[in-house]
Amino acid sequence: MDYLNKIFHGDCVDILRDFPDNSVDLIFTSPPYADQRSNTYGGIKPDEYVAWFMPRAEQFYRVLKPTGTFILNIKERVVNGERHTYVIELILEMRKSGWLWTEEFMWHKKNSYPGKWPNRFRDSWERLIQFNKEKNFHMYQDTVMVPVGDWAQSRLSNLSETDQARDESKVGSGFGKNISNWLGRDMVYPTNVIHMATECGNRGHSAAFPEELPSWFIKLFTKELDVVLDPFVGSGTTPVAAIQLNRKYIGIDVLEEYCIKSEERISRCQIPLFSIAEKNELNEYRPNSPARGEKER
Amino acid sequence: MDYLNKIFHGDCVDILRDFPDNSVDLIFTSPPYADQRSNTYGGIKPDEYVAWFMPRAEQFYRVLKPTGTFILNIKERVVNGERHTYVIELILEMRKSGWLWTEEFMWHKKNSYPGKWPNRFRDSWERLIQFNKEKNFHMYQDTVMVPVGDWAQSRLSNLSETDQARDESKVGSGFGKNISNWLGRDMVYPTNVIHMATECGNRGHSAAFPEELPSWFIKLFTKELDVVLDPFVGSGTTPVAAIQLNRKYIGIDVLEEYCIKSEERISRCQIPLFSIAEKNELNEYRPNSPARGEKER
DNA sequence: GTTCCGCATGAATCGATAG
DNA sequence: ACTATCGATTCATGCGGAA
Numbered sequence: 001m002d003y004l005n006k007i008f009h010g011d012c013v014d015i016l017r018d019f020p021d022n023s024v025d026l027i028f029t030s031p032p033y034a035d036q037r038s039n040t041y042g043g044i045k046p047d048e049y050v051a052w053f054m055p056r057a058e059q060f061y062r063v064l065k066p067t068g069t070f071i072l073n074i075k076e077r078v079v080n081g082e083r084h085t086y087v088i089e090l091i092l093e094m095r096k097s098g099w100l101w102t103e104e105f106m107w108h109k110k111n112s113y114p115g116k117w118p119n120r121f122r123d124s125w126e127r128l129i130q131f132n133k134e135k136n137f138h139m140y141q142d143t144v145m146v147p148v149g150d151w152a153q154s155r156l157s158n159l160s161e162t163d164q165a166r167d168e169s170k171v172g173s174g175f176g177k178n179i180s181n182w183l184g185r186d187m188v189y190p191t192n193v194i195h196m197a198t199e200c201g202n203r204g205h206s207a208a209f210p211e212e213l214p215s216w217f218i219k220l221f222t223k224e225l226d227v228v229l230d231p232f233v234g235s236g237t238t239p240v241a242a243i244q245l246n247r248k249y250i251g252i253d254v255l256e257e258y259c260i261k262s263e264e265r266i267s268r269c270q271i272p273l274f275s276i277a278e279k280n281e282l283n284e285y286r287p288n289s290p291a292r293g294e295k296e297r
Numbered sequence: 298m299d300y301l302n303k304i305f306h307g308d309c310v311d312i313l314r315d316f317p318d319n320s321v322d323l324i325f326t327s328p329p330y331a332d333q334r335s336n337t338y339g340g341i342k343p344d345e346y347v348a349w350f351m352p353r354a355e356q357f358y359r360v361l362k363p364t365g366t367f368i369l370n371i372k373e374r375v376v377n378g379e380r381h382t383y384v385i386e387l388i389l390e391m392r393k394s395g396w397l398w399t400e401e402f403m404w405h406k407k408n409s410y411p412g413k414w415p416n417r418f419r420d421s422w423e424r425l426i427q428f429n430k431e432k433n434f435h436m437y438q439d440t441v442m443v444p445v446g447d448w449a450q451s452r453l454s455n456l457s458e459t460d461q462a463r464d465e466s467k468v469g470s471g472f473g474k475n476i477s478n479w480l481g482r483d484m485v486y487p488t489n490v491i492h493m494a495t496e497c498g499n500r501g502h503s504a505a506f507p508e509e510l511p512s513w514f515i516k517l518f519t520k521e522l523d524v525v526l527d528p529f530v531g532s533g534t535t536p537v538a539a540i541q542l543n544r545k546y547i548g549i550d551v552l553e554e555y556c557i558k559s560e561e562r563i564s565r566c567q568i569p570l571f572s573i574a575e576k577n578e579l580n581e582y583r584p585n586s587p588a589r590g591e592k593e594r
Numbered sequence: 595g596t597t598c599c600g601c602a603t604g605a606a607t608c609g610a611t612a613g
Numbered sequence: 614a615c616t617a618t619c620g621a622t623t624c625a626t627g628c629g630g631a632a
């Protein structure tokens with residue numbers, strides 16, 4: 001398996017042909033939006049977007065395990081005063097080719113950039129579309145539980161400012177562990193709305209998402225040592241999140257400059273990897289079988 | 298214009314045929330979602346939903362002014378483990394018949410229905426799809442500005458329910474007094490994400506959406522004395538919101554029981570209408586032009 | 595006259611059971 | 614095999630009664 005934990009330079013439709021069938025547990029990616037980053041990626045025209053995407057989706061389908069999940073982060077751009085339809089056309093087209101459209105998560109970008117137009121407000125959300133090959137995909141819901149929303153309201157009516165801060169951050173923070181230790185409150189399952197701020201410090205990539213975003217889905221749909229693929233890896237956020245969570249990664253990008261940038265970022269986070277490995281050894285002493293969770297069939 | 302400020306009993310596709318062209322400024326509605334069971338509204342099957350909706354959309358198009366807006370509140374149901382595609386198919390079909398798909402707002406329902414399933418989380422958002430006939434529709438952005446900061450924003454949204462002057466007890470002693478403090482502060486434009494809780498305290502009435510939801514869009518897309526149409530009026534939330542904001546309303550529902558319920562609710566809020574009229578007279582003494590800023594309150 | 599707590603109530607979804 | 618019905622699951626919200 002020497003294709004694991006590497007960044008590949010090239011078009012994912014070509015690179016993936018050398019990969020085996022049913023070998024990836026999660027595909028998480030944010031492809032170049034239509035015409036949005038034309039200076040870097042060569043700009044796919046909105047009307048040609050579906051035709052451009054589908055051959056790649058076919059490879060995604062092939063390499064994904066039957067129990068795996070494909071999360072597509074995308075948003076239609078405004079063309080000529082209208083929202084373009086390439087995203088919803090893509091959903092229909094992927095269903096025709098066998099994908100199941102299981103769910104559509106909504107990412108509420110809390111700090112979207114300010115701006116004013118005469119006929120629309122700031123765009124403050126993006127789609128995270130969940131596709132699957134089969135209905136019985138793996139889902140580890142307990143890994144993303146959040147504190148119950150009630151505690152601030154029922155407990156501290158005086159600290160209104162801080163309870164608002166808690167409310168905003170409760171779903172957004174990537175590691176429920178920290179919050180759970182924070183007060184040891186009861187935990188509840190999240191919803192399909194994800195509140196996260198966009199990445200402020202742009203890492204030299206034109207469409208970076210916060211690390212918490214892939215982290216959330218990696219925890220939800222994979223277990224340790226599973227394989228996470230990002231076929232449009234960009235600045236390497238998905239591999240970094242995978243490493244932090246002790247998953248294996250595959251990154252692909254058509255721009256060599258991004259491949260280099262990703263590898264640099266990945267090399268800088270190898271140290272946390274060791275500590276996670278040590279924790280793994282400890283985990284082997286735990287009575288619970290780690291592969292089981294207590295949910296998904 | 299004796300068709301104004303009335304509730305009509307019947308199928309909107311029939312009722313609207315008697316209405317003149319280009320006579321409505323805003324259509325705000327939440328149609329019966331596709332339902333597999335056929336008990337209440339006759340249960341439109343998901344596969345037949347687009348075909349059922351389009352003749353009605355054709356009438357909507359005819360009666361809407363060229364500068365008007367159509368806001369459609371809808372959400373696809375889960376069918377056989379997948380999100381059904383009737384909503385996105387409807388968007389494509391409406392564009393084919395001339396509608397512009399200008400924008401898609403997100404309604405984040407803070408109190409979504411509870412439940413736990415092995416393969417999905419609670420559904421916590423709905424679509425508010427904006428359609429227009431022409432690009433130069435009316436939009437009064439200044440009427441929905443919000444104070445800077447999430448804290449003030451959430452507080453103010455809670456307050457606006459009670460500023461309809463029905464229930465003074467909730468906020469009367471607390472933040473309500475301080476609301477005037479915020480009116481002089483910095484205001485910013487909102488985004489296309491709307492955070493609101495659903496109505497859950499109403500016994501007997503199954504108000505699908507809170508009054509504040511139509512209020513927000515009525516303020517955004519109409520001015521005083523404009524005409525607001527809800528062709529699936531249900532319990533009458535949209536007309537009530539229109540009355541509170543001094544707009545004219547038209548309500549239609551196929552179920553007589555809902556028509557009666559709407560008229561009862563409307564008659565109960567006629568008294569606040571007088572007080573609004575009085576406030577309007579007072580407003581004329583204010584230095585600000587009353588037609589512009591945020592006077593309805 | 596406030597504050598606080600109990601409780602009913604949602605545009606839900608899945609899986610099993612029954613016809 | 615396919616459709617219809619039912620029970621179990623689960624949590625933010627707002628009202629009403631009590632302290």
